[in-house]
Amino acid sequence: MPGRWAWALLAAGVAHAAALAWPLPGPVAGQPLPWLQWLALCVLAAGVRRAPSRAAAFWRGWGFATAWLAATFWWLFISMHVYGGLAAPLAALAVLALAAFLGLYTAGMAALLWRWRRSGPWRYALVFAAGWTLAEWARGTWLTGFPWGAAGYALVDAYAAWAPWVGVYGMGALSAGLAAGLVAWGLGRLGREATSPQGRLVGAAWGARIAAGVVVLALGPVLWWPSGGVWLAERLPAWTAPAGDMPVALLQGNIPQDEKFTPGVGVPLALDWYETQVAEALRQLDARGGGLVVAPETAIPLLPQDMDPAWWARWLARIADSRSAVLLGLPLGSWTEGYTNSVAGWAASREMYRYDKHHLVPFGEFVPPLFRWFVAMMDIPLGDFRRGPLGQPPFEWNGQRIAPNVCYEDLFGEELAVAFHDASGAPTVLVNVSNIAWFGDTVAIDQHRHISRLRALELQRPMLRATNTGATVVIDHLGRVQAELPRLTRGRLEATVQGRQGLTPYARWAGRWGQWPLVGLALLVLVGARRPR
Structure with missing residues (x-):
């Protein structure tokens, strides 16, 4: 992961961690920052899309995830060093090793999604959301699971109205899909690839952009207005x-x-x-x-x-x-x-x-x-x-x-x-x-x-x-x-x-089948996206 992408993705990983609960003093100390989480996912989506090879996509995903997870649970160092008596270098190495190991799930997801690097905004949004969901679920399930720092926790206010429907993994999928779709729409190759020789966008490209714009208008504003999801949840009919x-x-x-x-x-x-x-x-x-x-x-x-x-x-x-x-x-x-x-x-x-x-x-x-x-x-x-x-x-x-x-x-x-x-x-x-x-x-x-x-x-x-x-x-x-x-x-x-x-709907389906309905849907999206356009 050489060059400028390395620094951009490492910084985005740290920002993704900070978005879960802002760690520095100030007016937003301890609060989630959904817009920062979403911007970090935009950088990851762009990094995977612009990777020159599948291996480069893997390393970019791994760098992002290792920085994100190490910056999320760095406080494990205190338990091992201050209270456990483990030497400081070994405690720091243990935290970094855990983050790097858990980051392999995201790295594997990035390598898989590289296949759709030339897809339009809708397909890229769907496959990125599905891949992100599978990586989050695997990290939170396999080897007893350690899902601390899941992306959805930064959206506890912004996407509050979605929580009773799709849970924390579904909320993270919505944010990841929004980020990837907008990257493919604005920064991807769709504009150049879908133009006529006269330089005008063909109808399909315009349709994709209009549809992506509708999604951005529907899901985007609450990311910049953190209390918007709470405001909406308070006004929707309660399930209980x-x-x-x-x-x-x-x-x-x-x-x-x-x-x-x-x-x-x-x-x-x-x-x-x-x-x-x-x-x-x-x-x-x-x-x-x-x-x-x-x-x-x-x-x-x-x-x-x-x-x-x-x-x-x-x-x-x-x-x-x-x-x-x-x-x-x-x-x-x-x-x-x-x-x-x-x-x-x-x-x-x-x-x-x-x-x-x-x-x-x-x-x-x-x-x-x-x-x-x-x-x-x-x-x-x-x-x-x-x-x-x-x-x-x-x-x-x-x-x-x-x-x-x-x-x-x-x-x-x-x-x-x-x-x-x-x-x-x-x-x-x-x-x-x-x-x-x-x-x-x-x-x-x-x-x-x-x-x-x-x-x-x-x-x-x-x-x-x-x-x-x-x-x-x-x-x-x-x-x-x-x-x-x-x-x-x-x-x-x-x-x-x-x-x-x-x-709630989440209590009904998760109480019976756990996260498998969401996992199954993500798998269906990836299988369906392998078909030709």
Whole structure:
């Protein structure tokens, strides 16, 4: 990838990452920038179209994707170096190696799409959107998947009205197709190839340009007016209906990550703070008729059998005397049955509810084959956790069906949608518990907020997020932030959330077939585009 295209595509990759959540201080800090994401895709589409060979298209796609992904999740360096003790050069190399490996999906897509480099705007738009979708889906699925940084998250506001129909991958496909079509229309060879000897455009070329103009007018403006999609989503008929209000209290302990698992420091701090905060939250919620308290992932970093029996007895007795319910992140299990990263739930006169994390984090919660040597180089409380089943039942309480998910599980919309296969038992409220303290005070917090917002939009369900350091936030069924605690502070967020019932089109098809309808459509587009004009 020599020459000016190298620098242009590397810069476009970094811009694509920044578009997910602007990482620099200023008026748009932490916000998605859809226009920047779209411009970056325009550069990629032009680079692939102008590549002199299939190999050049591959290298151009790889350079773009490696820069994009490294600039998206660079904060993994903090977890490996600052908290894991891995030498800085090795930690940086590990991040770059992961980005380069995951970038191979986009590189393969670019090499495949080079075949249609001379296509008109409609065909190039369709094949580019299809190829981009397949690459995004493969990256988010194969080898357990790591879809962090998918293009659609930059469109959480701009394409909000599309989310309940096509989900995050479909939103990314719309943006990619718009970018590629406009590149083929304005910068491609269509104008020169479709002119008569007198230099006038033939009718077919004019028709293609007019049709492309209609698409640009329909989809383009919201990219430059980020709140346009939200404005439209608010005015379209909702797919879901209210299912009752519920007072909530979300806890953010802000326990320092380097002390969190230390027996004499972070553990007693967590036990004392969460016990006090839960007691106070229960009193206030009971005065309002009862509500839900949520504490973050591994808020108590101990197994129940390893806790002080007096502390545990006080905890259970306080909930038994309350009119409210509590969800708490903690490990469960034993040496014989294995351990799980779990959410436990309690309400008066009820047995303990249990949700076990299904989608585990490679290296953090399980060690991939042949990589134990890499884990041994770091001093992080890693372990091989046991995986919970997919589609676990929700926590039913006070007329609501509350579905927990842990940490980056809310990246996998198709997995959350499994619980919506049966409309009568579908969750009315989603709850994410996380600990992003591993990545410091970085844009990872903002990126994860937008991920949760998009899940709320896809399924039209409110999302409650209780985290250790942020973003602890209440998100409504249209992806709008209703309330949020300042990041890296210790506090309790109190709000009222409205549960929802009913199914969006995305919940219907993704709940039954996952992402396969979208993948199948993309494959059909590529197969159909191989036919002669």
